Amino acid sequence: xxxxxxxxxxxxxxxxxxxxxxxxxxxxxxxxxxxxxxxxxxxxxxxxxxxxxxxxxxxxxxxxxxxxxxxxxxxxxxxxxxxxxxxxxxxxxxxxxxxxxxxxxxxxxxxxxxxxxxxxxxxxxxxxxxxxxxxxxxxxxxxxxxxxxxxxxxxxxxxxxxxxxxxxxxxxxxxxxxxxxxxxxxxxxxxxxxxxxxxxxxxxxxxxxxxxxxxxxxxxxxxxxxxxxxxxxxxxxxxxxxxxxxxxxxxxxxxxxxxxxxxxxxxxxxxxxxxxxxxxxxxxxxxxxxxxxxxxxxxxxxxxxxxxxxxxxxxxxxxxxxxxxx
Amino acid sequence: xxxxxxxxxxxxxxxxxxxxxxxxxxxxxxxxxxxxxxxxxxxxxxxxxxxxxxxxxxxxxxxxxxxxxxxxxxxxxxxxxxxxxxxxxxxxxxxxxxxxxxxxxxxxxxxxxxxxxxxxxxxxxxxxxxxxxxxxxxxxxxxxxxxxxxxxxxxxxxxxxxxxxxxxxxxxxxxxxxxxxxxxxxxxxxxxxxxxxxxxxxxxxxxxxxxxxxxxxxxxxxxxxxxxxxxxxxxxxxxxxxxxxxxxxxxxxxxxxxxxxxxxxxxxxxxxxxxxxxxxxxxxxxxxxxxxxxxxxxxxxxxxxxxxxxxxxxxxxxxxxxxxxxxxxxxxxxxxxxxxxxxxxxxxxxxxxxxxxxxxxxxxxxxxxxxxxxxxxxxxxxxxxxxxxxxxxxxxxxxxxxxxxxxxxxxxxxxxxxxxxxxxxxxxxxxxxxxxxxxxxxxxxxxxxxxxxxxxxxxxxxxxxxxxxxxxxxxxxxxxxxxxxxxxxxxxxxxxxxxxxxxxxxxxxxxxxxx
Numbered sequence: 001x002x003x004x005x006x007x008x009x010x011x012x013x014x015x016x017x018x019x020x021x022x023x024x025x026x027x028x029x030x031x032x033x034x035x036x037x038x039x040x041x042x043x044x045x046x047x048x049x050x051x052x053x054x055x056x057x058x059x060x061x062x063x064x065x066x067x068x069x070x071x072x073x074x075x076x077x078x079x080x081x082x083x084x085x086x087x088x089x090x091x092x093x094x095x096x097x098x099x100x101x102x103x104x105x106x107x108x109x110x111x112x113x114x115x116x117x118x119x120x121x122x123x124x125x126x127x128x129x130x131x132x133x134x135x136x137x138x139x140x141x142x143x144x145x146x147x148x149x150x151x152x153x154x155x156x157x158x159x160x161x162x163x164x165x166x167x168x169x170x171x172x173x174x175x176x177x178x179x180x181x182x183x184x185x186x187x188x189x190x191x192x193x194x195x196x197x198x199x200x201x202x203x204x205x206x207x208x209x210x211x212x213x214x215x216x217x218x219x220x221x222x223x224x225x226x227x228x229x230x231x232x233x234x235x236x237x238x239x240x241x242x243x244x245x246x247x248x249x250x251x252x253x254x255x256x257x258x259x260x261x262x263x264x265x266x267x268x269x270x271x272x273x274x275x276x277x278x279x280x281x282x283x284x285x286x287x288x289x290x291x292x293x294x295x296x297x298x299x300x301x302x303x304x305x306x307x308x309x310x311x312x313x314x315x316x317x318x319x320x321x322x323x324x325x326x
Numbered sequence: 327x328x329x330x331x332x333x334x335x336x337x338x339x340x341x342x343x344x345x346x347x348x349x350x351x352x353x354x355x356x357x358x359x360x361x362x363x364x365x366x367x368x369x370x371x372x373x374x375x376x377x378x379x380x381x382x383x384x385x386x387x388x389x390x391x392x393x394x395x396x397x398x399x400x401x402x403x404x405x406x407x408x409x410x411x412x413x414x415x416x417x418x419x420x421x422x423x424x425x426x427x428x429x430x431x432x433x434x435x436x437x438x439x440x441x442x443x444x445x446x447x448x449x450x451x452x453x454x455x456x457x458x459x460x461x462x463x464x465x466x467x468x469x470x471x472x473x474x475x476x477x478x479x480x481x482x483x484x485x486x487x488x489x490x491x492x493x494x495x496x497x498x499x500x501x502x503x504x505x506x507x508x509x510x511x512x513x514x515x516x517x518x519x520x521x522x523x524x525x526x527x528x529x530x531x532x533x534x535x536x537x538x539x540x541x542x543x544x545x546x547x548x549x550x551x552x553x554x555x556x557x558x559x560x561x562x563x564x565x566x567x568x569x570x571x572x573x574x575x576x577x578x579x580x581x582x583x584x585x586x587x588x589x590x591x592x593x594x595x596x597x598x599x600x601x602x603x604x605x606x607x608x609x610x611x612x613x614x615x616x617x618x619x620x621x622x623x624x625x626x627x628x629x630x631x632x633x634x635x636x637x638x639x640x641x642x643x644x645x646x647x648x649x650x651x652x653x654x655x656x657x658x659x660x661x662x663x664x665x666x667x668x669x670x671x672x673x674x675x676x677x678x679x680x681x682x683x684x685x686x687x688x689x690x691x692x693x694x695x696x697x698x699x700x701x702x703x704x705x706x707x708x709x710x711x712x713x714x715x716x717x718x719x720x721x722x723x724x725x726x727x728x729x730x731x732x733x734x735x736x737x738x739x740x741x742x743x744x745x746x747x748x749x750x751x752x753x754x755x756x757x758x759x760x761x762x763x764x765x766x767x768x769x770x771x772x773x774x775x776x777x778x779x780x781x782x783x784x785x786x787x788x789x790x791x792x793x794x795x796x797x798x799x800x801x802x803x804x805x806x807x808x809x810x811x812x813x814x815x816x817x818x819x820x821x822x823x824x825x826x827x828x829x830x831x832x833x834x835x836x837x838x839x840x841x
Contacts, residue, residue: 181704182703182704182706183704184695184699184702184704187692187695187704190688191684194681194684195682195683197672198679198680201660202693203661203693204661204692205659205661261681261683
């Protein structure tokens with residue numbers, strides 16, 4: 001793990017650089033620092049969600065309900081804001097994170113205690129969460145004029161040259177970096193995904209670890225729910241529809257193995273940034289946005305093929321060393 | 327010391343299948359070393375040997391799953407090689423396994439004809455024809471169910487019948503039965519014997535693998551004995567006694583050297599009273615003392631590992647009490663076991679041992695992370711210190727502790743797993759088949775280390791199917807059979823014959839009273 005992933009990250013980083021170079025040859029303004037900062041800000045929600053998804057995928061699960069969770073939390077905090085415009089933003093954020101975490105916990109309990117396959121659980125809760133948005137909102141939109149200025153301004157507030165939305169992503173990256181490398185929880189996640197049987201024998205509760213992974217993913221979806229709704233200053237049923245697939249795609253492109261146990265914070269972040277750059281660059285160089293889907297799709301296939309090949313080479317090395325040590 | 331009766335094989339029958347000088351090596355181990363095996367038409371040949379003698383490897387070679395590194399396989403005198411299981415099936419070789427490898431969600435007829443179903447125009451399966459032929463086959467073997475039954479609705483014995491019907495449907499000439507009676511009741515076994523007779527009368531060559539001596543002497547015509555992957559002898563079953571067969575099975579050609587341990591055995595550390603599980607084991611009582619190596623011997627499926635898993639909290643016993651240092655302890659999870667000083671080094675390293683993908687040091691510190699963290703954060707320096715200390719104690723050979731465990735040899739991986747547990751400073755360490763599949767050099771290191779541990783006052787439970795290891799290492803041995811304790815033997819009472827007799831349930835006037 002320690003040697004393979006930097007290689008993967010370097011290649012992905014290089015791919016992003018090549019992409020930027022290609023785009024800048026057609027339109028130099030794209031690589032101006034201010035524009036790159038905008039691209040990063042635009043990608044921030046994807047980065048945050050990809051980190052939550054990474055934790056879940058590392059434990060051999062998947063969370064398809066993140067976008068629905070985001071939309072439900074976003075609608076809930078938007079309605080709370082309309083009902084109680086005076087509620088301070090930190091309280092709103094705390095509510096969003098808590099709501100998201102509760103939804104994550106529902107996924108987690110179903111996977112842990114009822115042993116339902118995660119893809120089925122989150123496909124179900126995804127639909128349920130979307131349905132609840134409709135029920136609580138009657139299908140109506142919450143528009144910007146109904147929201148308080150404090151509510152909509154917060155993610156745009158500029159601190160040290162970057163908007164709060166960008167800072168939210170940066171802080172999440174740092175916290176996850178520490179969590180994955182330096183805490184027991186982070187280590188357990190790798191152990192559970194890498195070898196669940198061995199994890200059991202080591203005294204790690206596999207189901208519980210997966211439960212907490214879903215809670216983490218849900219909490220981040222909740223946080224993103226507030227950031228998303230306040231940034232776009234609108235909340236409605238179909239917000240971020242289909243975004244869960246982009247989140248999973250970011251993880252896969254970033255080298256998080258769908259089989260679990262292999263992946264890194266850097267990989268997930270670069271995977272998200274890659275998708276963000278593609279999304280923002282194509283309109284600039286006058287390529288139809290429809291190509292964006294094709295390019296993201298190809299990137300996923302290339303990344304998976306690359307990871308599979310990396311795994312094979314590793315296999316050959318094992319055999320060689322085994323023979324050499326005889 | 328091994329007697330070699332080698333009775334002459336009657337020259338009038340020539341073998342249908344003959345394997346000669348077959349060698350199969352895996353990285354680090356030689357599973358088969360120039361073995362030979364002959365199967366005769368209309369006769370049952372029993373393949374006899376301890377666990378690890380190379381029986382399943384032989385079956386896998388005969389059925390085309392493994393390809394041998396050397397030697398020849400002849401069918402009717404023609405040299406032949408199987409590149410895939412399909413080739414073996416085409417040559418008329420079929421196997422009925424201990425756990426039936428069939429498809430629960432398909433009907434009996436579909437199971438019988440999967441892969442060679444009768445076809446109609448456009449390559450579509452002729453369902454009606456398939457059911458007609460299946461019904462004929464089922465009637466022929468006296469199966470009491472319809473070809474339309476779903477396999478999941480059948481019991482194990484009837485699933486065996488389906489497997490046999492399948493063997494007949496491909497017009498197999500060679501039928502391999504790998505422990506076919508392991509899961510059958512007494513009556514079902516009798517029915518199976520009748521079937522074997524039917525197959526014999528049809529001129530099929532049958533390879534019969536069993537641990538049960540009564541069975542072998544009841545239905546086999548010939549025997550072939552393997553030991554440690556090598557051919558020991560063969561002949562007609564009428565020309566050999568049960569005792570001689572046991573001796574051939576366990577007799578040692580290579581003397582292994584075991585470390586002479588002069589450790590003191592202290593007070594009782596662990597006492598297990600009345601452990602019972604609804605299906606796997608019952609009535610397990612024993613005690614373990616400080617500094618003692620307690621061996622657990624038995625055949626595969628005797629319930630040793632299942633009991634150890636219950637003791638370690640992975641499965642839950644339905645009854646039973648466990649005392650650690652005299653205090654009753656409730657062990658509901660592996661975490662409980664570890665905190666009570668009991669650790670378990672499992673048999674299957676790949677599946678249950680090391681976390682491939684994590685570096686060595688992280689594997690070693692995995693159960694000790696609370697020791698290496700300060701206020702919730704892991705201290706890498708502490709982790710390395712702990713990992714270095716225990717990897718040095720085990721003489722682990724690795725370029726760096728940062729290396730992926732997956733790149734280590736089997737023996738070194740085993741050391742990582744043992745180091746991981748020692749780092750938790752346990753009182754009792756359970757080693758399940760600690761030297762299975764590792765090279766001789768690593769084996770010796772593990773043995774030496776085991777007696778060192780005992781000398782340091784650690785209590786060791788060693789589950790092993792290797793007789794020399796059991797005899798060489800244990801201070802006391804518990805033999806399990808069919809989920810129960812069959813015998814408890816002191817060091818002086820240990821002999822290969824005694825162990826095998828208790829494990830296989832042979833009551834013999836000469837050795838049977840050893841317990």
